[in-house]
Amino acid sequence: MRLRPYFVKPSRTWEEGCEGDEISVPNVTAEILGKVMEWCKKHAKGKETKEELKEWDAEFLNVDQAVLYHIFIAADYLYNKELVAQVSQKVADMIRGKRIDEIREVFKLKNDMPPELVKEVIDGNPSIDFM
Known part of the structure; x- marks a missing residue:
């Protein structure tokens, strides 16, 4: 999958995969990349309150484990620390007290x-x- 660089924070991985105005995002499907881009756009707007964004994030991450895993992999590859942290917290919440x-x-x-x-x-x- 290829992605315009303004969706990701520059990193060593990003620099290595950059070709012109696009970067390669290996092993990420269009569906998962679309979800990550949706998350990025929502967080870039800044129109929602913290509480509204928190509710949106909870709904966004309310997906099956396979999708959650692939979102994590894509976010990590794209160096999106905030999304990685949110997915990690979701997984921690899934096992808390078990x-x-x-x-x-x-x-x-x-x-x-x-x-x-x-x-x-x-x-x-x-x-x-x-x-």
Whole structure:
């Protein structure tokens, strides 16, 4: 995908990918890049109050995990620290207060720890609610 440079903050990655008045954004689909551009435009306008923008951001990030992941990758590549921070906070909120088995369920992760290692971790850290 290619993008005009005024949508991104200059960085080493940006300088390396810049060709004329466009930059290359590898492994980012048009759909995801469109979402990132939508976020950039919304934040550039400055017409909304902080509360209105916060509500808009919450709705914007109310997407499935795959889309959230790709937004994060694109924002990181484009050096958009604010969007990276918002996506990171969204993920943190998704797992806050959950036990490890619940976190695995949220992210569809397999528990590949041998039972004896699980026991060792639990025995060594009684405050951890592992299962």
